[in-house]
Amino acid sequence: MPGIELKNVTKTFGAATVIDNVSLSIRPHEFMVFLGPSGCGKSTLLRMIAGLESVDAGEIWIGDRRVDQLAPGERRVAMVFQHYALYPHMTVRENMSFGLRNVRLPDAEIDKRVEAAAKMLEIAHLLDRKPGQISGGQRQRVAIGRAIVKEPHLFLFDEPLSNLDAALRVRTRLEIAQLHQRVDAAMIFVTHDQIEAMTLAHRIVVMNNRKIEQIGTPMEIYSRPATTFVASFVGTPAMNFSPVELSDGPNGFVSARLPDGAIVATRIDKASLPISKSFKLGIRAESLEICPVGQGETAGVAQFVERLGDRTLVYVKLSDGLTIVAGDTGNSRVAINDQVGVKFDGSDAHLFDDQDRGHHAVLDGSAT
């Protein structure tokens, strides 16, 4: 199976640039997720790969074929749309076989592929029904089946789970992951849901404002965010940020001093930090622990308490006015307006320089 290569791809609508010089390699059989907020350009990029949007500059290659000038049907890609895009007047069988008939595949081969896909997706009993006679989840399976029968080099999914209810979304997500194991093709999945991205992807492309912010495995994206945008977009709740002043810490690491005077000992190698006018500390809620006043690095007032069952999130307003989110146990007794202490575990803290580049704790436990 071929890989996919995007080389300096740009797209403009009038004066507005919606994809700005994007380059990207997708390995054969890789599951790649484009993650980002609405309007970041992820769907446009997907549609450019599909051939539904023209490429104004740059090249798109699938294997050794340059495809950006080819019609959508000639690219050997299949797409599953957000709203299914089934042909309502055709039966499920006709929907799945329509593309194969257009390339004049023999009837026996069409039947074989449709039956096999229907069996795999457990929709064989629906083949003679029309889309209006089946449920939303079943329609999504038909849409996936329509893609499978084409035996494409590349599957494209454009937010395919967003129309499903929560339970069905989880189930379909699992099924898509299983499908990827069964078919010999790469997949690109567009979503704004970080859970979908984290659970499905081999690698995630985080996009913001028409550009790629970071490409990496889900844990790289989560643990070593390249920018404050990635750090805040991925992970729930969003990462806490605070301007800090740096000082020397033990073992060549730096310590960060928050505006309220709290000192956070990090495991970020001082030697690896660039010269920067300012730094911002980023630290996730799970690295902040609620404790009695006086036992932590800082203290504040609980402004809001979010009970999630297995854990509790406490929004704490510090003395300098900054609000941070800290984790507590599921049966936390913290109430609104309580004075609480906050203990920092700086071993997973991040620093962001004035160019918005992230710097992270060393991986092997010692400074270089």
Place this chain on the structure above:
Amino acid sequence: MTTQLASGAVGRGFGDRLILAATIALAIVMVIPMLWAVGLSLKTNQELLVDTQSVLKAPWTLINYYDILIGSGVFRWLLNSIIVSTGMSLGVLVLSSLAGYGFARLEFPGRNVIFVLVLFGLAIPEQAVILVRHQLFSDLDLHNTYAGLMLPGMSAPFGVFLMTQYFKAIPTEIDEAAMLDNASRFKIFWRVLLPMTLPAQATLGIFTFLHAWNDYWWPMVSGTNQQMYTLTVGIASTQQNFAESAGLGYLMAQAVFASLPVLIVYMFFQKYIVRAVSGAAT
């Protein structure tokens, strides 16, 4: 709560009964003239000349229908009406669908301006253009031809508007899915989108057919040869005097006969007509 529900139910029941009563009254107003026409058609012309109230008394006869069968030009006019109405309906459906698809899906210079110009056609009464049209058709030697009777009705701004809106309402994802399925643009139009517009086609087709069937003015202007009369013109031509004091039964028999095809259309397409009218009201 129970009281409120009960009074609500009573209120709805009274409202329903009021609407039913009004509907029955209107239906009577509509149906009585039709039944009267049927009644007149079943009486001899001589009896009617003496007293039209004789409709209510026996004897009744089918003599007027027999006269139609043996001596009238009504069959020819019926055939003409069927050809003109069917041809015009098909023409409107084909042209409006193509134009609607074009306006909804294709990008070309001046698209919006041309669409507005088409809509202007809705505001221009036929009377305003009939002299010019008559002259044009005369120059083209189209009077007293089926083409001459059908062509003016085929320019249907409402049809173009309706189909444009209908095509616009279909998500473009459908087109895109078909493009990824290797379908050509024509195939997308013909196999994918056009079948999805069938409800609109049915509405447009029925209304165009009924309009063409009932049209009187242009067929009277263009079809001056008796062989090219449509039913409306033909029946009017058999009126023997202004008050129609003579030959009333025969005239009514022709009118009833002429109504039969439209009644058949109504019976078969009732569902679509009701849907179209209720759709227009919402």
